[in-house]
Amino acid sequence: MCSTDLSAQTSVADSLRTVLKAHPGKADEIGTAFFNLAAQHLSSDAKKALTYADEILLFQRNIKNQHLLSAAYRVKGIIHLNLSQFPEALSSLHKALEIDEKLKADFGMIGDLNTIGLVYMSQSKYPEALRYYLLALAKAEKINRELDVASTKANIGIVYTEMGDYEQAMQHYERSLTIFRNNNHYSGQTNTLTNIGIVYYKKKNIPEAIRYSRLALALADSVRDIRSQGRENGNLSAYYNELGQHDLALEHGLRAIAINKEIGSTKSLGLNEQNVSAAYLKKGNLKLAREHGLDALKIGMALNATDIKKEASLGLSEVYEALSKPDSALHYYKMFTVFSDSISNDNNRREVTRMGLKYEFDKTEAVYKQKQLLADEQLRQQQLELALSASQFQQGEQLRRLQEVQLQNEKLLNEEKQKQLIIAQNNEKIQAGKVNALSQQQQLDRLELKQLWLYGILALVVLFSVLVFLLNLYRLRRLKYKNEIQLQESEQNALKLKHQHQLSESELKAIRSQMNPHFIFNVLNSIESYIMDNDKKTASRLIQKFAALSRLILENSTKSLVTADKEWKALLLYTELEDIRYSNSFTYIFNVDEQLQLKTLFLPPMLIQPLIENAILHGLMTGGREHGHLSVSLKKTDTGVCITVKDNGAGFENTVNPARISGIKEKSMGLASIEDRIAMINKQYPGGKARFTIGRGEAGKGTTAEIHLPFFEGQSVLN
Template identity: 60%
Template sequence: MRIDINKSFDHIDEIISFQDKIAKKKLVANTYRVKAILQYFTSKFPEALESLNNALKIDNALKDNSGIGKDLSTMGLVYMAQSKFPEALRCYLAALTKFDAKKDELDIAATNSNIGTIYNEMGNLSQAMENYQKSYVIHKKHKNYINQVNTLTNMASIFYKKKDLNEAIKYSKLSLKLADSIADLGAIARESGNLSGYYSHQMQPDLALTYGLKATEINKKLKNKRSLAYNYVNVSSAYYKKEDYKQSKIYGLMAYNIGKELNITEITRDASLGLSEVYEAVKMPDSALFYHKAFYKFADSIGSDKKKTEITRMGIQYDFDKKELSYQQKQSLADAQLKQQSLQLALNNAELQKTIQLRDLQRISLENEKLINQEKEKQLIIAKNKEKLQANRVNALSQAQKLNKLELKQLWLYGALAILVLASVIVYLINLYRIRQLRFKNTLQKQEALQNELLLKHQFQLTESELKAIRSQMNPHFIFNVLNSIESYVMDNDKRTASRLIQKFASLTRLILENSTKSLVSADREWKALKLYTELEAMRYNDSFTFNFYADEDLQLNTLLLPPMLVQPLIENAILHGLIGSRKPDSHLEVRLKKHDNGINITVEDNGTGIVNEPKANIKFGIKEKSMGLASIKERIAVINAQKNENVASFKITSKPETGTIASIFLPYFESAVA
C-alpha cells in the first residue's frame, strides 16, 4: 500500500471477488476498510465512503464494536480530507463511543490525533497539541511507527502556525527520518512537501524546490492527486520567492485545478492566495483580484464561525455524554450491590432451613441403614451355600466341554493344513501366469514405441520438406519485388539516392539469404529485415506514406524465434494494394509485435482503401502482376499447426470500420535456448 498502490488494489479486489466464500465476515469488513484507505490515498473520496458503508453494514450485523469504531474513524478521515470538519468530528466522536479502552488503545490514540487536526484547522492550537502529545505517547509505547510519523507531522504543523519555523522544520525532519526508516513512500512524499512549504516561508527557495520536486515525483508514482496538489502549492511558492513567476503560475494553476476537481477547499484556498500574489507581481490586477476574492471565499467556508461553533458544541456534548455515562455506570453499580446484599440474606435463610432438614434426614437414614445391614447378613449366608452347590455343577460340566473342544480343534487343524496347501498351489500358478503376461505386454509396448518413433520421424521430415518448399517460393518472390523497386527508383531519381537504395538492398538481401536456410530465426534479425524492406518501399514511392514499427518492451527479441519472411507479404500488400492505390496525403503503415495469452500476435495495419473498397484494377508498379504472399502465409500456418498437432497458429485479415485493413498473425511462443 505504501510502495505500489496498484498492487494493493489488485489484492483487495481479488479478496472481494470471493467474499461470499469467506466464513469469517469480519475479514470481509476489514477488506472493505482497507480498500477505503487505498481510495482515500488516491483521492477517490465518494468510492471510499461507499466501501466504508459496506464495512459498517457487516460490522453492525456482527455487533463488532471495534470494527464499527474503525469504520467510523476512517470515515472521519475521508471527510477531513474534503475539509468537511463537522462531519469528520461527528464520525470521530461516534467512533470513540465504540472503542474498548484496553483492547483498542491504538485506535483511540489515532482517532484523538485526528480530532486534534480538526482543532488545528479551526485555530485551537493548544487543544490540538494536547491531543497530539497524548496520542504520540501511546504510539511510541506500542512502537507504532506509522502513527508516530503522522503525529510528528501534525506537531510540526502546530509550530508552523505559531510562526516557529525552526521547531516546525525540526519535527518535520524527525518525521521524515522515521518514515524513511520504514520505507513509507506516502509519508516520505508528504513530509518532503511540508518541508518545501516551511523552507519557502523561511525564504530558502532553493531548499524548498528540492524537497517540493522530490515530493511531486513520489506522489506521481503513487497517483496521490490530493498530496500532489499540496506539493504544487509549495513548489509554486518557492518559484515565486525566486521571482520565476512563469513557473510559479504553472504550478499554482495545476494545484487550483486539482483542488476544484477533488472539491478540497483547503487546496483551492492556498492555490488562490498564491495565484493572486503571482498575478499581482506580473501586473495583472484583474486576475490578482479574482484569485484574491476566491481565497477569502474558500477561507471563510473552512473557518466560518458557524463551523467553529458546531465543532465546539460537539466537543462539549461529547464531554457531557462521557460524564453522564460515568454517572449512570456508578448508579447502576450501586443498585447492583444493593440487590446482591438482599439476595445474600435470602440465601443465608435458605441455607439454615436446609441444614435443619438435612440433620433430620441423616437420623432417619442411620436407623434405616441398621435394618438393611441385618438383612444383608442373612442373605450373605444363603448366597454362600448356593455358591458351593453351583461350583460343583460347573466343575463337572467344564470337564465335558474341554473334551469336546479338544476333538474340534483337531478337525480344524487338519482342514487348515489342506486349505493352506491348496492356496499355495493356486498362488504359484497365478504368479506364473502374471509373469508371462507382463513379459508379453512389455514386448508389445517396445514394438509400439519403435513404430511411433519411426512415424514421428517420418512426419517431421515430411513437414520440414513442406516448409523448405514454401520458403523456396517465398524468397525469390520477395527479391523479385525489391529488384523492381530498385529499378524504378534508379530510373526516376538521382545517383546518390540510388546508391543508398542499393546499400539498403544489399543489407536486406544478406539478411534474407542468412534467414532462408532456417525454419526459425531470431526476432531481432527478422524485425530488422522487415524495417529495411519498408524503408526501401517508402524510398521507392518518394515517402508517399509514413510507417511505424512497435514491439512490446517485455519481449526479448534476441531470444524470441519467428518464421522468416512470414510477415513481409502482409506489409507488401498493405503498401501496394492499400496505401499507394489510395493516394491519401496521410497514408500510414503500423506494424506491431505483442504478447498474446498463448503466444505472440503480429498485426499489420494501414489506413488505405481497405479490402471492400480495393479497386478492381490496381495500379501496376514495376513488372509485378501476381501476388503469392497470402497463399504462402496460409500454407506456412498449416505447417506450423501440423508440427504442433493443434490449432495454435492462425491468420486473419479484416477491414477497419472507416478505411484501411488490419492483418493479424497469431503464433506460438518459440524461444531459443541461448540468448
C-alpha cells in the same frame, strides 16, 4: 518494483483465480491471499492494490468469513482515499461499517469510523470528520485498545489544528505520541511528529516546525515509508518558503511532487504544486510560479478540497499581482476569501466545540449509568443472598433433626459392638497364650541368623571403604597435576595477550601523536590569517574557542577512548572555528540519535575531526560554492554506532586542492590516519566491526563519509 516481481505476482493472481474456479469451497482461503496482496501494495502501488481488493468482492457470495469481507471493503476505501477518490471511498467504508455492525466487531468498526473521518477531513469537512472520530474513540476506549485510542486522538488533534485550537490539538498529539513510543509504533510516531510540526508552523515557530518535520522524515526513511516521505518533503517545502530559504523549499517541493506522482496521492500533489509555485514566485520565475499554481488549483477543484483551493487562489493572486495583472489578481483573491470563510466560519467552530462537549457529557453520563446499574445489581444480589440464607436455615433445621435420629441409631449400634468386642478379646487372649510359646523359639532362630549377616556386611563395608579411599587418593593427585598444567597455560596466555595489547596501544598512540599537531597547525594558520588582516575581534573569538578546544584535546590525548559528550563538544568547537574562519560561508548541523546517551558512550578521540576538516576544506570551500551545508550525525546500529559526515560540496572525486588558494598545508594526513586507527581498533577488538567508507553523496552531489564502531567498554578508557 522490478518487472520480475510484477510478473510473478500476476502469475500468483492467475493461479488463485484458476484454483477458485476448480474449488469454489476454498473462497475464504483465496480471498485471504488476495487481501494479503492488496495490503502488500497499499503504500507502493495503490491502483494495483485496488485490483486485488476488487478480486475479493467479485466472489463475495462464496465467502463465509464476513470479517474478511468487511476488511476487503475497508482496505478498498483506504485505497480510494489515497487516490483522492472521496465518494468511492465513503461508499466502500460504509459497506464495511454495515457488515461490522452486524458482526458486532468493535475492532473493525473503529477502523471504519476512523477512515470515514479521514475522508471528510481530506475534504475540509471538519465537523463531519470529528463526529466519526468521536464515535471511534468511544469504542476504542470501551474495549481498551490503546493504539486505536492514540490514532483517533491524533486525528482529532488535526481537526482542532485546522480550527485554530492549538492547545487542544497539542494535548491530543502529546497523549498519542506517548502511546506510540511505548508500543514502538513507528508509523504513528511519524504522523504525530508531522502534526506537531504543523501546529508550530501555524503558530509561526518555523524552526520548531522544521525540527519536528525532520524527526518525522528520519523515521519515515528508517522504515521506508514512501507516503510519509512525500508528505514530509512537502511540509519542509512550505516551512523553508516561510523562512525565505526558497532553494531548499524548491528542492523539497520537487522531490515531494515526484514521490506523490509515483504513488498517486493526488491531494498531496496539489499541496506540493502550491509550495513549488510559492518558491518560484519568490525566486522571480513568474512563468513557472503561475503554471504550478494553476495545477494546484485544478487539483483542488477536481477533489473539491477547500484547503488546496484556498492556498492556490491566494498564491495565484500574488503571482498575477507580480505580473501586473490587477484584474486577475483581484479575481483570485476573491476566490481565496470565499474558500477561507467556508473552512473557518463560526458555525464550524461552534459545531466542533459542541461535539467535543457532547462527547465528554455522554462519556460522564455513561459512567453514571454504569455505576447506577452496578448499584441495582448489588441490591438484587443482596436480596438473593437473604432469600438463600432463609432457605439454608430451613434446610439446616431439617438436617439437625435427621442427625439426632442418626445419633440414636449409632448409639445402639455402638453398644452392640462393645459386647462383641469383649467376646473377641477373650478369644484372642486364649489364642495369644498358645502362639506366645511358639514365637519365642522362632525369635531365637532369627536372632542367630541376623548376627551372621551383620558380621558379613561389616566385612564388606570395611573392604569397600579401603578401595574408595585409594581411588580418591589417586584422583586427587591427577586433578592436582592437571590444575597445575592449566594454571601455567593461562599465565602464559595472559602474558601473551598483555604484550599484544601493549603493542597495539603503542601503535595507536603513535598515530594520535601524528594527528594532534596536524590539527593544531591548521587552526593556528586560521588565527594568523585574521591577525594579519587586522581583524582583532574575530581573531580573539578564534583564540578563545581554540583555547577551549585545546583544553579538551589535552584532556583526551592520554586516553584511547573518551566519553562521547566530550568528543562531540570538541567537534562542535572545531566546526565553529572553521565557520568563523570562512566568514560563516556555510551552514552545519549536528544530530545525535535519541537512543544514545553521550555520557555513557565512548569514542576514540580525534577520529572524526579529519572528516569534518576534509568536508569543509576540500568540499565546501572549493570552487566558490554557495549554500554550503555540513551534516554530522551519530546513530545507533545493530552492532554499535555509525558516525556520518555529509557535505554538498564539489564531491569526493572532483575536489580541488584548497591549499593552492588559501595557502594552508598541502599534504593531508587525515584519511590515512583514520584508516590506520580503524585497523588498530579491529586489532584490539577482534571481529572486524569497525570500518570506514567514503564516496559520493546522494544523487552524486557532495561527499558522504561513514565510520562504523563497536560499543566500547568503560574499563578500557584509560591507557
